[in-house]
Amino acid sequence: MVQRATAEQAQRKMATRAAFGVTLAELAGEGLDVVAVDADLSGSTTTKKFADADAAYAGRLFNTGIAEQNMIDVAAGLALTGKVAFTGSFAVFGTGRVYDQIRNTVCYSDLNVKIAPTHAGVSVGPDGGSHQMLEDISLMRGLPRMRVLVPADYAAARAALRVAARTPGPVYVRMGRASVPSVYAPDVQLELGRAYVLREGTDVAIVACGVEVEQALKAADALEARGVSAEVIDAFSIKPLDADTIVASARKTGRVVVAEEHSVIGGLGSAVAEALACACPTPMRFVGMDDCFGKSGEFEELMSYFGLDDAAIVEAVESIMA
Template sequence: MVKLATPEQAQTKKATRAAFGVTLAELADAGVPVVAVDADLTGSTTTKKLADAGYADRLFNCGIAEQNMIDVAAGLSLTGNVAFTGSFAVFGTGRAYDQIRNTVCYSHLNVKIAPTHAGISVGPDGGSHQMLEDVSLMRGLPGMRVLVPADYAAARAALKLAAATPGPVYVRMGRASVPCVYDDDVELELGRAYVLREGSDVTIVACGVEIREALAAAEALVAEGVSAEVIDAFSVKPLDEGTVLASVAKTGCVVVAEEHSVIGGLGSAVAELLARKHPAPCEFVGVRDRFGKSGEFEELLAYFELDAAAIVEAVKTVRAR
């Protein structure tokens, strides 16, 4: 079991995007040939911190040209670099999807798609900028690995893991500051899910910012006499089938929570697994076939029924089934 944040650490809030630039600089200091290619958002994505750390020659700003950004990163990867791209998720995956598919994935290039500002955490920027389909898009690409870290420490670990993993990797990061879940020095593995809380009555599988909501829901369920097991499936692809199956075999039912559309993301991955190997009642907490909406992050969590209260209700429903 991975080491979780202490109560003191859990009071600290940081955005997962804040890990991007500092981690790239740490990797460069360690001798990893990382480069960052950005689409005129180096401040927002924090890739500018790579240049600020003395590696200005490793940061390439392509301007507002996300498709070109992917192709530049592909070219840099062919010269021995570990190329990370940065943009908002809606642009870095949606606008550049063809280049990611046909240039990066088709040739299995060592490019890491690592956009920030994914999901509803974009907040007031509204539905045009709140990317809720990115995991679905990236998960469907042959050879693409998909990582959705829960907090700042997990984002640092995911970025380091991406750098050490040959070939295409997608790392999803957000804008909003969120509480710490993990210890500062946590290390994560590709294809591993982590049981953060053991339980016997229901399995809650989550990723990203929904991990904190899942843990809060599990705590609230104690008063209902329900023992919930909470699993962080930060590695959405490849999914840790063994951990999920073992938990559902024990509890008999599962709720999947993600800050993403209920179509094509983690919920779909878990449902596909259970349909093949262990059919069981499932409920899904996510955005239901609609675009986002302008508002503050915490307001939107409640509005879209992505908060702990929504997970508790989903648990009651799935247990009744």
């Protein structure tokens, strides 16, 4: 197992987006030729911290203004000159508004561009349904040559950005706005194509990604008090998916619940169902956005309102156990 956060570390809340700029600066300091291209949101996405970290990095951040399609094309051009190009913006703009450019410029040509938007999912909160991107994993995992990483916390986001930077070709890293508890130790190292068993169990497997990982761990604690042994898996890498780890858990437990802060259509739940349908058909339940748009509200309120919190995971487990 990978190293988990200590009880003291787990109390420290940070947003996954906070890892973006500082990690780019670290990578540049290690000699990697990284650049960032942002669409007038460098303060919110934190790419500005990359430019501010060292005077030598100021020329590596390019602001295209509110022109997201151009942002992707500029990043593609920089990749063609040998740079490791990261793009910023909010997820609703950084994937939805630019899908054609990602598909036909980045993926079709297999360019070394990393799509790394922030403010994904309902964690955008008060910005409301128009800005809460809930289809991005589906969009990105459907693209040939694209890899998809969804970190659970700040440490995992740092690890994901490092994996993306050192993986040739297109990579999608999904980050959020809300501050979330720490799941992993600060210096954790994660791998492309790996899922991580964070808690072993025998009665049900809870496969989660992103902010749902911490909710799944809370649910497992509540279930233990009710006599249910839940295994918790962080499907950090949704594409490629670690089907072996998930299938092994499904065979052991006989039941699978998938939790994601994303539509239940086309995301992690679909990926897990596809893997199990081929290798180990298993009873499943899905915790996620049920084919709907979000609403304006605080992050915790929305998690409860849309049935994405630990209580919803417990309910799904009790349903499948029945």
